[in-house]
Amino acid sequence: MTTHSNTYIGFWKRTLASIIDAILLSFVLFPLLIGIYGWGYFDPNVKGFVAGPADLVISWIVPIFIIIGFWVWRQATPGKMVIHSKIVDATTGENPTIKQWIIRYIGYFVSFIPLCLGYIWIAFDKRKQGWHDKMAGTIVIHKSDQSKQVER
Numbered sequence: 572m573t574t575h576s577n578t579y580i581g582f583w584k585r586t587l588a589s590i591i592d593a594i595l596l597s598f599v600l601f602p603l604l605i606g607i608y609g610w611g612y613f614d615p616n617v618k619g620f621v622a623g624p625a626d627l628v629i630s631w632i633v634p635i636f637i638i639i640g641f642w643v644w645r646q647a648t649p650g651k652m653v654i655h656s657k658i659v660d661a662t663t664g665e666n667p668t669i670k671q672w673i674i675r676y677i678g679y680f681v682s683f684i685p686l687c688l689g690y691i692w693i694a695f696d697k698r699k700q701g702w703h704d705k706m707a708g709t710i711v712i713h714k715s716d717q718s719k720q721v722e723r
Contacts, residue, residue: 578712578713579698579699579710579711579712580651580654580656580699580711580712580713581693581694581699582690582691582693582694582699584654584656585651585654585656585693585699585701585711586690587650587653587654588648588650588651588653588654588656589650590650591649591650591653592638592648592649592650592651595649595650596634596637599637600629600630600633600634603625603629604622604625604626604629604630607623607625607626607629608622608623608625608626612626635676638676639672639673639676642658642667642672642675643669643672645657646658646659646666646667647714651711652714655713655714655715656711656712656713656714657711657712657714658675658709658710658711659709659710659711659712660708660709661698661700661704661708661709661710662708664712667707667708667709671707671708671709672707674706674707675703675704675706675707675709676703677703677706678701678702678703678704678705678706678707679703681702681703681706682701682702682703688702689701689702689703690702698710699711
């Protein structure tokens with residue numbers, strides 16, 4: 572069976588999923604940061620880009636493991652689970668490899684840096700792929716789609 576373009580998850584649903592993920596991640600990370608740095612952590616006049624070693628670990632490294640961990644475990648972050656979607660290999664429809672997950676995460680920064688154009692691309696792409704999806708060879712589809720092949 573081949574997936575059809577109506578099973579691809581588009582820009583607005585993926586934006587909603589990202590907002591949900593950001594809120595949930597904030598509930599986990601902010602208490603840790605406040606506990607270590609106090610409320611001054613949120614004052615841009617008090618700190619630079621990184622407040623210290625704990626900030627580097629909590630704000631940059633922990634999210635890598637949380638997000639990639641959810642991808643490996645559930646093929647989706649909590650936000651994507653809420654919108655009933657999953658991330659699959661764009662060619663096989665199977666679970667992506669660890670290499671693909673890592674490339675996809677790095678691709679988030681590539682998609683963000685030029686005015687978020689890599690994310691906006693989702694709205695116009697035939698397969699609803701952002702640049703991070705294209706880099707990793709992944710697509711985001713409706714979770715109920717159990718097909719093993721995907722259209723190119």
